[in-house]
Structures are given as structure tokens and as C-alpha cells.
Amino acid sequence: MIPRIPRHNWDRRLLRALLESESIFAACQPRTFFSSLSATGARRSAQTRIKSLPSGTRCSGGSHRHLSTYAPSAQQPPQQSRKRTHMCGHVDVSHVGQRVVLCGWALSARKAGKDLVFVPLRDATGISQLVYEDPHSSSSHSAEARESIRDALLSITPESVVRVSGIVRKRPTEAVKKDQCGGEVEIVLEGFEVLNAADPLPFSTAARAKLPSEEVRLKYRYVDLRRSQLQDNLRKRALAAHTARNYLQVQRFVEVETPLLFKSTPEGAREFLVPTRHPGQFYALPQSPQQYKQVLMSAGLDRYYQIAKCFRDESLGADRQPEFTQIDVELSFAEMEDVMEVMEGLVKQIFNAVIGWKTDGPFPRITYEQAMRSYGSDKPDVRYGMKICNVSEAVGHVSDDGTVVEAFCVKGGANKISNKAFEKIKEVILTEAFPLLGGKVDPKDLYPIRVSGEAGWTGKLGFGLEVSPAGKQQIEAEMGRVEEGDLVVVNRRLNGYLGPHTIAGRMRLHIIKHLLSTGALSPDNEYNFLWVHSFPLFTPTTHPARIPAGTEATYEATHHPFTAPLLPSPPSTTSPSPTTQHDSLFTSPGDALGQHYDLVVNGQEIGGGSVRVHDPHLQRRIFSEILHMTPERVAADFNHLLDALRFGCPPHAGMAIGFDRMVAILCGASSIRDVIAFPKLSGGDLFVGSPAGVSGQALKEYHLKVVE
Ligand code: ASP
Numbered sequence: 001m002i003p004r005i006p007r008h009n010w011d012r013r014l015l016r017a018l019l020e021s022e023s024i025f026a027a028c029q030p031r032t033f034f035s036s037l038s039a040t041g042a043r044r045s046a047q048t049r050i051k052s053l054p055s056g057t058r059c060s061g062g063s064h065r066h067l068s069t070y071a072p073s074a075q076q077p078p079q080q081s082r083k084r085t086h087m088c089g090h091v092d093v094s095h096v097g098q099r100v101v102l103c104g105w106a107l108s109a110r111k112a113g114k115d116l117v118f119v120p121l122r123d124a125t126g127i128s129q130l131v132y133e134d135p136h137s138s139s140s141h142s143a144e145a146r147e148s149i150r151d152a153l154l155s156i157t158p159e160s161v162v163r164v165s166g167i168v169r170k171r172p173t174e175a176v177k178k179d180q181c182g183g184e185v186e187i188v189l190e191g192f193e194v195l196n197a198a199d200p201l202p203f204s205t206a207a208r209a210k211l212p213s214e215e216v217r218l219k220y221r222y223v224d225l226r227r228s229q230l231q232d233n234l235r236k237r238a239l240a241a242h243t244a245r246n247y248l249q250v251q252r253f254v255e256v257e258t259p260l261l262f263k264s265t266p267e268g269a270r271e272f273l274v275p276t277r278h279p280g281q282f283y284a285l286p287q288s289p290q291q292y293k294q295v296l297m298s299a300g301l302d303r304y305y306q307i308a309k310c311f312r313d314e315s316l317g318a319d320r321q322p323e324f325t326q327i328d329v330e331l332s333f334a335e336m337e338d339v340m341e342v343m344e345g346l347v348k349q350i351f352n353a354v355i356g357w358k359t360d361g362p363f364p365r366i367t368y369e370q371a372m373r374s375y376g377s378d379k380p381d382v383r384y385g386m387k388i389c390n391v392s393e394a395v396g397h398v399s400d401d402g403t404v405v406e407a408f409c410v411k412g413g414a415n416k417i418s419n420k421a422f423e424k425i426k427e428v429i430l431t432e433a434f435p436l437l438g439g440k441v442d443p444k445d446l447y448p449i450r451v452s453g454e455a456g457w458t459g460k461l462g463f464g465l466e467v468s469p470a471g472k473q474q475i476e477a478e479m480g481r482v483e484e485g486d487l488v489v490v491n492r493r494l495n496g497y498l499g500p501h502t503i504a505g506r507m508r509l510h511i512i513k514h515l516l517s518t519g520a521l522s523p524d525n526e527y528n529f530l531w532v533h534s535f536p537l538f539t540p541t542t543h544p545a546r547i548p549a550g551t552e553a554t555y556e557a558t559h560h561p562f563t564a565p566l567l568p569s570p571p572s573t574t575s576p577s578p579t580t581q582h583d584s585l586f587t588s589p590g591d592a593l594g595q596h597y598d599l600v601v602n603g604q605e606i607g608g609g610s611v612r613v614h615d616p617h618l619q620r621r622i623f624s625e626i627l628h629m630t631p632e633r634v635a636a637d638f639n640h641l642l643d644a645l646r647f648g649c650p651p652h653a654g655m656a657i658g659f660d661r662m663v664a665i666l667c668g669a670s671s672i673r674d675v676i677a678f679p680k681l682s683g684g685d686l687f688v689g690s691p692a693g694v695s696g697q698a699l700k701e702y703h704l705k706v707v708e
Helices: 012-020 039-052 143-154 214-219 228-250 290-298 336-355 368-375 419-431 469-479 503-517 583-587 616-626 631-646 659-667 696-701
Strands: 099-106 110-113 116-123 126-133 160-170 185-196 273-275 282-284 303-311 323-332 365-367 403-410 446-450 487-494 529-533 538-540 555-557 596-601 604-611 652-658
Touching: 099 126, 099 185, 116 143, 126 143, 126 160, 228 303, 228 336, 228 659, 290 303, 290 323, 290 631, 290 652, 323 336, 323 659, 336 529, 336 596, 336 604, 336 652, 336 659, 365 368, 368 503, 368 529, 403 469, 403 503, 419 446, 419 503, 487 503, 583 616, 596 652, 604 659, 616 631, 652 659
Parallel strands: 126 185, 365 529
Antiparallel strands: 099 116, 099 160, 110 116, 116 126, 160 185, 273 282, 303 323, 323 652, 403 487, 446 487, 529 596, 538 555, 596 604, 604 652
16 A cells, blocks of 8 residues: 655656556556556556656656656557547537547646546647546545546646547536637547646746737747747748649649859848858858749750748848748740739639638739839738828929928827827838938928818918919818818928938828727728839939939849830830840940839839849840949859850749738738748847857858957
8 A cells, every 4th residue: 555645745757656646547448558457546656657667767856757767667558559549629519418439638627626627738739628527536546546637637737738528528517618619619628648747837828818029039939839820820830831832733833943052142231141161252041042043044944943941141020030031933925914924813812721811803903103103012901001102393493402292191190189199190200211411300301280160271381382262272182171170281302202211101091000009990801902013214323303414323223233214115126136225224234214103002112023034145235334233243153143144045034922911910910020930130030049159160161250
């Protein structure tokens, strides 16, 4: 007879061994993995085992990882009977009366009565409610034995991995959880086995638990990923990828993997370099597979795709990671129209498969100029109206200083946006960068008009301008009626468009955000997709108006240097050679538009692409004459591409979708970190602790020296 151990003194090893024993509960049937020993017998058996553990087996000192390495006892039932029969989320009323074996993570046990314990059990599919009711109250089991069984169950640490056996039964009506799959049933426990006893977790995974900082969550990412929300995100991501593959396969695309050890070439962002053991020789991780996919068109693949990893050494943000994923495609003999058709189909299929969203008809299209004019953004959020209008003429603005006056109307805004709120928003705007202005906004150029009284907003404006009744009519023809109680935001700014937004555009977005946060505007949760196309091919590095006389403007490619210019008319056999056709491109590159298109949804760009330059002479001239690359640099960085273009390369076009961003939208996640299994923070990967130093020996092998 084993002396009774007071509960609070139970040796952890004994308790664990007890829990691990196959026989804590009497089994109702032979061939379950719980033998039919009595509870007291189980304790004895457990102790015997501990004693007989081979030396070196670790089950003491708080390490529970080897509990499952016990030598199987002679009575161990056949392996098959221990096998999981169902997933938690799949057990429902159709299984009532059946015996099931479930495996998963035991959540906090709850004692609901003297001999009544509930333990939620979670696996990848959902949660099952396990119920322990003393089955032996009228049997020969002693009260002591029953108590130890119950206590053993109660002492399972939350998030321990267990295997359980039990009978499915309907929950009492008042306990039914209609919104939960399997919420109509519970499992009456017959036995359980602890496969891995968890140490106390760094934080709780419960749905309503307060989460620790993101740093802690990322350090223990495997715990964080147990939360149903993140699990759900990763499953949606997998479904989106699967749907993309299926769709593109049907559309005759070939999935091709391109190298991750690439070459340093300037494509816009800073790269990650990879040292080699050859002195001074580096690989670079690709910013995108852009050049490889173009070359695959020269290789005759016709249609390429890849769910590609890309790397850019940029500052991190809610939608920026140094490594991220794109659905990358390229098509031969294709124009903008063809790419838009294929990609629209892809996006619609993914949105439908993952969240059941459907829409009829093609996505609307607007040019960059229209987007900037009406919404002050190259990725306009077209929900909530408030279109921006150029009111220069209507207010009698004479643009002798190269400025224009823009305005937009916030319906009912006079009472919804206080002066204080407006000033606060304005302060934010003053900190934002506007390339057109060289980064500065003059506070005097931005102000609100609260429309009141008969005259509405006629009369004097700031900067000495006046809205006449005729001007008012002219403005309202474009902006819609401006009524008492409205707020009109007016901005005077340098004419032209440069970069991603205007001052009025940013103001409009901040005001929308403010109205949504105060409840003055109801959120519009529809997905408003649209294409923005015909961007300027090159972006001046300084605004032309600011370039000192006699100095030549310098440009960078707006998308990337492989984007084809928009031709005034389609080429024909009688037209001059493509190179001469593009002469104006070289005389005034700042005026050229590119065959570049972006896919935008609710103010977020989720993808972009272009028709490519497939004429090697034109591509070479762009590199040297517009982007001012030296012949040596062109040769070193791009000869491989220029060669591929000159040995029979078809016209081609392509696009890439930011996969992480798209999945974040599908999941309603505010950061792409919530849809990436192991994302990075500015400190790097907090789970593995990278980046990290390397040994002096490794540095030597790579011919590197760390300079403090
Ligand atoms: N490679 C481009 C990017 O990463 C997409 C494309 O032009 O296809 O933005």
C-alpha cells in the first residue's frame, strides 16, 4: 500500500507519471489506451515506473520533455487504439454516443463541483469541452482514489499536450454554444494521458486575455500563433496561395523558381548583400525576380508565375517587412489590357475563395493624373466622396507664381470637426513630406471654411481671393452643393503632381480617419478596387520649378527602369523604328508617361506592374541618356538583360501583387506582421535572435572586417 501523499506535497514527478499513466481512469472497453487498473493501482504502477526508469532518462528537475520516452509496459495496448480518431472541431451531434480519442492542448481546467471538472481541449480545428464526472461514486473506488484522479486532472498545467478518450454526449441546453463548432456536444472523459506537460507560459492564448507587447509575442511566436486569430490568418494565407496556384495553372502559367542569390543591381530600394568566400565578391538578395522573369520570356516560357520571396532593406512599417512575398507574373506578347484581365480574375478568385466576396464587372480604371486631381493620391480611397476640385479659376486665382487653389467639401463637417481637431490634423500635415514643395507646407496655405449663413461660402478667402456667386456656382457644378453646416477645406499649392500625394489628398484622408474615429462617419467595408495607370515614366529628383537655371534635371524611374513608355499611337509596320519613335522621350523625359499600372483597394496599393521595354537599343538609351548610367555601369549591371533582349525577346508585360498586404486585407489585419508566421521587428527576428554576430573565423573566411 502506497502511503497517501498530501496533495500539496505531491512530487511533480509522481504526479506527472500518474498523469502519463494509461490507467488513471478505469476504461469501459478493452483496447482503449487506458488499461483497466484502478486509480490506486495506477499510482503504484506509476511509482514503479519512475523507479525503474533507465539511468539518463530525464523526467526530474522540471524537464517533462521525455515523459513519453518511458519504456512501454507489458500491458501497453496496441498502438492503433491510441490513435486520434477525430479533430476537436469536427466532433458534433452526429457523434453522440461514440467513443473518441482526441489530442490537443489542454486549457485551464475548471472545477465546477466536488466531482465535476471541465477542461477545454484545443487543436488546430477548434475546442472540445471535456467533462470529468466521477464515474465511480457508486463503485468500489475509494473517495481517496477519486479525489486523486480529479486533482490530477486539475493539476494539468494550461497548454499541456494531452491525449484523451471519452464518450460524446449532448450538452445540456443551457450550455450549448451555438456560435462554436462542436458547441452542442461535450466529451465525457474516460481517460487522459499527458504527452508534454507545459511549463507556465509567458502569456495566455485565451481569446479575451490581455496580450503582452509585440516584442514578447514575437519572441514566443509559437505560443502567439496558437491564438485562434493568428491561426485563422495563416490558414487564410495558405488558401489564398493555393487558390492563386490553381488559377494560374489553369491560365497556362508555369511556376518557376528564380535564384535568391542574385546580383547587386539598382532597382530602387537598398539591398541585402551576401558575402562570399571570394574576396570582394557579393551576391545580393533580389528585390523582386524582375529581371529573371523578363529573361524567362526571352526563353520562351510565355507565361511565368512565382509566389516569390523578395528582400528590401527598408525601414519597417505596418505594411513593410525586409522580406516579403509577391505573386509575381510575366506574360509574353501581352499588353496592359491582358495583364489587367488575368490579374483581375486572380484577385476576384482569391477574394471569393477566402472570404466569399464577389463582384460583377471589371474594376474601374483611372489615370495617375485623374487620381491625383480628384483624390490627391496615386492610390485613392474612393469611398466617402469628398472629391478634390481645382477652384483656381472660380476664385479668381491668377497663377503668376505657379500655384493653384484646391478645395474639397466635408458634408456637415462644420459641426463634426472642431477648430482644435482641424489644427491637430494640420499639424500632422506640416510634418509630412511633399516632394513637390521640397518638403515644406506653408500653414497659411491650408485652412477651413465653415459654411454658414445665406451667403454660404461666398466672400473673402485667405490669400486675398474671393468666391463670387458665379464662382460658387462653377465650383458646385464640380464639387456638388455646398450647404450650411458643411466644411470646405482650401489649399493653395505649387501646380503639378509629383510623388504619391498632394496636400489636399493627405488632408482628405486625415479628415476621413478623424470622422471614422469619432463615429461621425460610418465605415464603408466594401472592397473598392480600381486600376491606376499611365504614371509619369520618370520622376524628377527635384521638381523642375526648383531646378536652378542652366542645370539639367535628373530623373529616376517611377516604377523601375524596365517600364515601357506610353506610345502616342500603336506601332505599325510603316511607323519609324521604335528608337526614333521615342525621340521626344529623350528631349523631355519629364513629360513621358509609362505603361505602368497599379491595383488599388480602399487606398492601399496591392500590386503594380508594367509593359516592359523589349527593344535593347531603347533600354540602353534609357539607362544612359535619362538615368545617366555610365557605359561601364550599364555593362556591369545590365548586360545580361540587354543580351537577353537582343537574342529574340518577345514583347512582354507583367505585374506583382503584394501577397502579405493582400492577405492582411482579407484577414482585416492592421499589420502584415499578423499574417506572416515569423515576421521581423526593427530589432530583427526576435524568435531566433537575428541578425547576430559571427565568429572571427567566419569573418576571416568571408574576407570581412567589422569596423566599429
Ligand atoms: N517587379 C515589380 C515590383 O516588384 C513588379 C512588376 O513590375 O512586375 O514592383
